[in-house]
Amino acid sequence: MLREVTATRYVTPLREGGSLPGIVEADDLGTYVMKFTGAGQGRKTLVAEVLAGRLAQLLGLRVPELVGMQLDPVIGLSEPDEEVQDLLKASGGLNLGMDFLPGALGLDPLAFAVSPAEAGRVVWFDALVGNVDRSWRNPNLLVWHGEMWLIDHGATLVWHHNWPSATASSSSASKPYDASDHVLAPFGPDVASAAEELAPRVTGDLLAECAAAVPDEWLADEPGFAGPGELRDAYVRTLSARVPGLHERITIGEPSRDGPSRAPGWLTGDLPHGRRGERSARR
Incomplete structure (x- = not known):
């Protein structure tokens, strides 16, 4: 399970993120980027954050620590933005926090070199979890x-x-995974070597450990499932089925630099006020 903290001060919204994540201080004296159950696609994006993020960590990729954050909406009463106020009011209870990395910069592929081996590991992982949002547009x-x-x-x-x-x-x-627009595609990702290294490690037990990190309340009441345990099993089965031959289904062609994003509409499209889609929490 996730380590749990309590939000003590809402610092500021991150307006680059489509779901309005915010910087929040917690009772462990840490500072986190907080993502809310009341935003955009709701708790399913938080489930994806936890399960995929934990899997990346266990595979040796660097992901900031994820924590469960208890939120009392009263901490945002001084925030003047009405949309932020509405978001906080809709998100009382358990939300998600990601350790804030002070001074971190967004990766610029023209200024930061990535080895084919490391690029291959990231692209292989993104193909496994079906990531549609690590493109050159939104790294x-x-x-x-x-x-x-x-x-x-x-x-x-x-x-x-x-x-x-x-x-x-x-x-x-x-289904093939088109990595043509992946931000690391220019670095010649060695996905075959990544598969040789990582695929044997993605066992049912490893995936079950990742699924176990997701709080029960974010998995409750899913139509077609008897409860959180059955839903966790479905995540494990679906991800397990993607592993065999995954690197052979990864394609890298010419990037669509002059065309529209290939991400689905629910990710890139504008939603009605107060229902923004889950996007980046870049900072």
Whole structure:
């Protein structure tokens, strides 16, 4: 399970993020980027953040610490923005915090070199979790103390927005992963070596450990499932089915630099006021 803290001060919203994440201080004296259950796609993006983020950590990729954050909406009463006020009011209880990396910069592929081996590990991982949001448009990679850190995994596990389709066929497991627009594509990702290194480590037990980190309350009342345990099993089965031959399904072609984003509409489109889609928490 996630370590749990309590938010004590709402510092400021991060307006680059489509779901208005905010910088928040907690009772452990830490500072976090907080993502809210009341934003955009709601708790499913938090499930994806935790499950994918924990999996990345266990595979040796750098992801800031994730914590559960208890929120009393009263801490945001001094925030003048009405939309932020509404978001806080809708998000009382358990939310998600990501350790804030002070001084971190967004990765610029023209200024920061990434080896083919490291690029391959990230691309292979993104293909496994179906990440549609680590493109050159929105890298979701930070450079901190000379190291590359992965952030913002709310746009992974996209099949859990339509479980009947995901569980009725194996199409999600066999579907190619187009990495042409991936921010690390220019570095010649060695996905074959990444598969050799990482695939044997993605066992049922490892995935079950990742799923166990997701709080029960974010998994409750999912249509078609008897409870959180059954839903966790579905995540494990779906991810397990994606591993065999994954690197052979990763394609890298010409990036669509002059065209629209290939991400789904729920990620890139404008939603009505107060229902912004989950996007980056870049800082």
